[in-house]
Amino acid sequence: xSSETDHIISExxxxxxxxxxxxxxxxxVLLMQQQMxxxxxxxxxxxxxQYTEAxxxxxxxxxxxxxxxxxxxxxxxxELAQQANNRIKETEDRVYASVSERVIRDVEKANTAFIDRLxxxxxxxxxxxxxxxxxxxxxxxxx
Numbered sequence: 001x002s003s004e005t006d007h008i009i010s011e012x013x014x015x016x017x018x019x020x021x022x023x024x025x026x027x028x029v030l031l032m033q034q035q036m037x038x039x040x041x042x043x044x045x046x047x048x049x050q051y052t053e054a055x056x057x058x059x060x061x062x063x064x065x066x067x068x069x070x071x072x073x074x075x076x077x078x079e080l081a082q083q084a085n086n087r088i089k090e091t092e093d094r095v096y097a098s099v100s101e102r103v104i105r106d107v108e109k110a111n112t113a114f115i116d117r118l119x120x121x122x123x124x125x126x127x128x129x130x131x132x133x134x135x136x137x138x139x140x141x142x143x
Contacts, residue, residue: 008034 005022008030012020020026 004034005031 005027008027009020009022012018012030
């Protein structure tokens with residue numbers, strides 16, 4: 001207690017320039033005030049430790065929840081990617097089938113038109129040959 005009293009006396013002198021003694025009535029007030037501050041700081045420290053422990057428990061819960069959410073998010077992304085791939089495959093198949101049908105129809109139509117033109121050309125060539133042969137026969141007969 002004596003060292004605490006000496007410390008208070010020296011602090012009062014250092015801060016204010018006033019000399020007080022151990023018997024000064026202000027000294028009792030300052031000692032009581034110092035004890036109240038010490039008690040309040042001790043309680044504050046105790047409460048801080050309790051709050052820190054409580055916050056640590058909540059922080060662990062929050063971290064665990066965040067980890068679960070991250071895992072769930074990853075699962076959702078994998079699932080969405082699989083669904084997207086399935087839809088792309090289905091769409092590709094439908095588009096391929098649709099395009100294939102159109103291509104087949106267009107090719108058949110073009111082939112039919114080509115064959116018709118070849119038939120007409122063959123008829124014209126046959127007619128030209130026939131006329132050419134007739135002319136040749138006529139020329140040979142006239143000689």
